[in-house]
Amino acid sequence: MLGRITSLTTSLAALVAAILVAGPATASSRQAATAAPGPARPGTVVSARQLPTALWLPGTRHAHLLRYLSTSWDGNPTVVSGAVFLPEGRRPIGGWPIISWAHGTVGVADVCAPSTAGRSPRDIGYLSAWLAAGYAVVATDYEGLGTPEPHPYINGPSAAHATIDMVRAARQVDRSLSRSWAVVGQSQGGHAALWTAAVHARYAPELNFRGAVSTAPPTQFQATVAALPPLQPAAAAIPVLFIIASGIRATNSDVDLRNYFTETGLSLLHMAETSHCLDTLGAVIAARGLTNNDVLTDMTALARMIALQASQEIPIQRYTAPVYIAQGAADTTVIPAMTQRTAQQLAAAGTDVTFTLYPGADHDGVLRAALPDLLTWTADRFDRAPAPH
Template sequence: MRTSAVVKPIVKWIAAALAAAVLAAAPVTPAAQAGGGHHHRPGRPVFAEPLPASLWLPGTAAAHRIRYTSTGFAGRPVVVAGAVFVPEGTAPKRGWPVISWAHGTVGVADPCAQSVGGRSARDVTYLSAWLAAGYAVVATEYEGLGTPGPHPYLHGRSEAYGVVDMVRAARTVERSLSRTWLAVGQSQGGQAVLFTGAMAHRYAPELDYRGAIATAPPSQWRTLIEVARPFEPAAPAIPNVLLALEMLGATHPRTFDPASHLTPAGAEVFARARTEICFTALSQLLAGRTAAEVYAVDAAERERLTRLMEREADIPIVRHREPVFIAQGTADTVVYPPASKTTADKLAAAGSHVTFRFYPGADHSGAMSAALPELLTWAAARVGK
């Protein structure tokens, strides 16, 4: 190996360390950790350090691991974690346009935070393409992943706050980033960016938001639950349901008890999912188990669960001020493909400018790679590349 090939990433890492030194050296007060005390300012970094080189995306020139203030599901200040990736090369005059990345399902336990544990090969390949196209990538962990408090999985408003405030915080830590940004997400993150697009201008008017890209976003929860039949006794136990129960327990602590919807075996798995295991391990743990072995949900409880998911997780059907691109694989067995089309049609009827594409034969993950060339072209037009 050439010496320069070894020295280059080390030099970049040192440069990133120097860039973060001022923020990292400043003590973080308990009030800051709690979200800013009496003067909540969303998007304020409270901690920054260089991201270890082993967690960098290919094509990264500098990277930071940060914590920042945001707004939680209850409307109160929280601290959220995330990572910032700066592309190689010289920044444009007005700075690197920003992709605020909203990741798919990883779990609800703190060890699932990707700024600590790393990302899947699928996501690394996808995000590296955005870096290579000349975008900075800023990646929220959402509320409660790697930070105090529960992660309210699929709670749309909480996710959207984290996506927006990640841009604010990243621009403070890394001065080469532009005000211009797009929200881009997959699966859970696809749902998150469609919530983001509905409130980005109102929540962060100082930023220059240009649109949302959602691949395989879960939506139309009543239809999805009817099709997936997650509580049919003989059906396979769906791990995502456990994660949704965590969200509903956190957001409705006085009226919703996850334990009352679980068998003893399900409660044991649920406890581990909350504290120690991530989605892949959870899926393996439930493999071969039926819904009856894990969930204790009758018809009345199913209806209540459906209504709660519609309230907290269904994508708002409103007019987006900026365009939306929704990409959906036809072979997706996680998200019901016709539901994505229904959501796109309803957003368009509400006055949003929506581009919708089916990608024949693409499964839940495959929609990302299948759509990528078209997404890059669409994004370039949105930011004026």
């Protein structure tokens, strides 16, 4: 084990040195070198500068754009980007408590990275509420979004490492941040939040982890496959299929996507990986009137791809910190019964789980519906008075 840690530290040191030497002698690279003395390790800042004000969340006092080191899905060092938002007001004794935000599906192309592309109105409103409640918000882009490597979509270890190392990096560039933190994630990020809760104790024992908030997380992949109705050939093609496929290709070199997609489908996959985010890919599909039959080699492709993600199932074990799982009852993207099953399994394993099903809330609406409960629950984890909402 010691040899593995030494090898990783050496690799990280070589990587950060190569980045700093290869790049121009900018103030950002000098700041990174100053901010991270000694051997490079996960969370080491590679570059830091002010985030353009057009990308600030309402209620932000100051914001940073970072690149930092993390641990890839395969255990190798990688560089990840993200943003840090500091709230307005007076810093509390002990520093600003931290919410590490794990975002939902935006796409797999570099142009989709939220720290440079911006965020949806839904996310802006949601994250601004956390800022207003007195938390610093640190927001990873995840591995391969905004950086050269492919984005390993729905890869639990990769997303958890990026989410944790975002906290480490943020604390390097701003000393007003506390050691105490929680993870908050939606959809893809809800999956990341639960993985973060599973691995934080061994990956970052120096930080004071208070808990995880997960809304609408995709889980129970094998059971989901069994519950999915067959795709209808004449139905409109599903944009997220290409996001899932790209993530599978990023981590499975033996998977030939020509067995899943037609030539038209492969062209859309290329667009997804190079230039189009989830919403713009959907617009292309709609404008062309493309159906499942146009893009897929057979109608079992979605089930087959979800089955390949079974290795990324949420670890069912006793987590060392409490978890709040919120699910919209009207969600048609994530099956509510699957989320509830995961919550029940975690509770049976000894995890402190709060599960709430929100009637009438769909995949997006669960954020708004659950927010008051989430703010109150999280304030209790930090022993703070809940902010008015």
